[in-house]
Amino acid sequence: MWNKIEVSLLTEDPLVIENVTYLLTEYQALGIEYEEIDQYLDNDLNLFGEIREEPVSKPISQSPMIRAYFDDQVDLNQIIEQIHSSYPQFKVEYQTVQEEDWQRNWMKYYQVEHLSRFIKIVPLWKDYAASPEEIVIKLDPGLAFGTGNHQTTRLSALALELVLRKGDRVLDLGTGSGILSFIAGALGASQVWGFDLDPQAVHAAQENLKIQENQALNRLIHENKLDFKVNDLMHGFEDQVDIIVANILPHILVNMLADAEKRLAIGKYLILSGILVDKGQEIEEAMEAYAFSLSHRFVTGQWLCYIYQRIED
Numbered sequence: 001m002w003n004k005i006e007v008s009l010l011t012e013d014p015l016v017i018e019n020v021t022y023l024l025t026e027y028q029a030l031g032i033e034y035e036e037i038d039q040y041l042d043n044d045l046n047l048f049g050e051i052r053e054e055p056v057s058k059p060i061s062q063s064p065m066i067r068a069y070f071d072d073q074v075d076l077n078q079i080i081e082q083i084h085s086s087y088p089q090f091k092v093e094y095q096t097v098q099e100e101d102w103q104r105n106w107m108k109y110y111q112v113e114h115l116s117r118f119i120k121i122v123p124l125w126k127d128y129a130a131s132p133e134e135i136v137i138k139l140d141p142g143l144a145f146g147t148g149n150h151q152t153t154r155l156s157a158l159a160l161e162l163v164l165r166k167g168d169r170v171l172d173l174g175t176g177s178g179i180l181s182f183i184a185g186a187l188g189a190s191q192v193w194g195f196d197l198d199p200q201a202v203h204a205a206q207e208n209l210k211i212q213e214n215q216a217l218n219r220l221i222h223e224n225k226l227d228f229k230v231n232d233l234m235h236g237f238e239d240q241v242d243i244i245v246a247n248i249l250p251h252i253l254v255n256m257l258a259d260a261e262k263r264l265a266i267g268k269y270l271i272l273s274g275i276l277v278d279k280g281q282e283i284e285e286a287m288e289a290y291a292f293s294l295s296h297r298f299v300t301g302q303w304l305c306y307i308y309q310r311i312e313d
C-alpha cells in the first residue's frame with residue numbers, strides 16, 4: 001500500500017469550491033473533504049499573510065477548506081500548477097499521511113447520501129436500515145468519481161428518477177464509479193451501458209457491480225443487464241436507447257450531441273449534467289443545431305442539468 005498525500009486548499013472565495021473539486025477529481029483525487037475553518041486573526045494580516053487594507057481585531061467568520069488525497073505516485077507539482085493557473089486565490093499546503101490515517105479519515109467523511117426521497121447511496125462499510133420503498137446503492141467511494149456527494153451526480157440521479165420508465169435502455173457516458181448506471185438499473189432499466197474513457201473508472205464500476213451483487217441489495221442490478229467498458233463518449237455505439245445520461249464537462253459533452261440524436265428515437269431523453277451555470281448558454285446554443293427540445297433545466301448552487309427530449313427532425 002502507498003502512503004497518501006494530503007493537499008489542503010484554503011480560499012476566501014466559497015464560489016470556486018465546486019469548480020476546484022471537479023478539477024481535483026479529474027486529476028484522480030482519491031477522496032475530497034470539506035471543512036469550514038474558523039479564522040481568528042488578531043493582527044492585520046489576511047488569510048494569505050498579506051496586510052489587510054482595513055485592520056480587523058475580531059474573528060473573521062469561516063473560510064472553506066478543501067482537503068484532497070492523492071496517491072504519493074502522482075505528479076503533485078503539475079496538479080498544483082494547474083489549479084493555481086485557473087484559481088490563483090487558493091493557498092495550497094500538502095503533507096504525506098500514513099495509509100491507516102487516511103483510511104480512518106476517509107471512512108469518517110463518507111456518510112449516507114440521500115440523493116432523493118428514494119435513492120440512497122451508502123458507503124460500503126456503513127449499515128443502513130432502508131425502508132421498503134428505498135433504493136440502496138452500496139459503493140466503495142475510494143474507487144472513482146461518483147460517490148453521490150457531488151451536485152452534478154445528484155442532479156443526474158434526480159433527472160433519471162423523473163424520466164426513466166421500467167424497461168428503458170440507458171446509456172451512461174462518463175460512468176465513473178458506475179453510480180448512475182446502478183441507479184438506472186435499480187429504477188427498472190432493462191439494459192444499461194456504462195462507458196468511461198478512464199480504464200480505472202471502468203474497473204471501479206465493475207468492482208462496484210460485484211458489491212451490489214454480493215450484498216444482494218437490489219435484484220434489479222445484476223451483471224447481465226449492466227455492461228461497463230472503456231470508450232470515448234459513445235464512439236462506435238450503434239444501439240437505440242431510451243435515455244442517454246452524461247455527467248461530463250461541457251466542452252466534452254458537445255462532442256456527442258450528433259451521435260446522441262441518432263441513438264434516441266422521438267420522445268426519448270438526453271440528460272446533460274456537469275455544467276456550470278455560466279456555461280449553460282454554450283450548451284443551449286449547441287443544442288439548437290439538433291432535433292431536441294428542452295424539457296427540464298435543474299439548477300443547484302453553481303451547477304446545471306438539462307433534460308432534452310428528442311423531437312422530429
Ligand SMILES: C[S@@+](CC[C@H](N)C(=O)[O-])C[C@H]1O[C@@H](n2cnc3c(N)ncnc32)[C@H](O)[C@@H]1O
Binds near residue numbers: 249274
Ligand atoms: C464527473 S465524472 C461523472 C461520474 C458519474 N457518472 C457521476 O455522475 O457521478 C465524469 C467522468 O467522465 C469521464 N470522461 C471524461 N471524458 C470522457 C470521454 N470523452 N468519454 C468517456 N468518459 C469520459 C471521466 O473519466 C469521469 O469518470
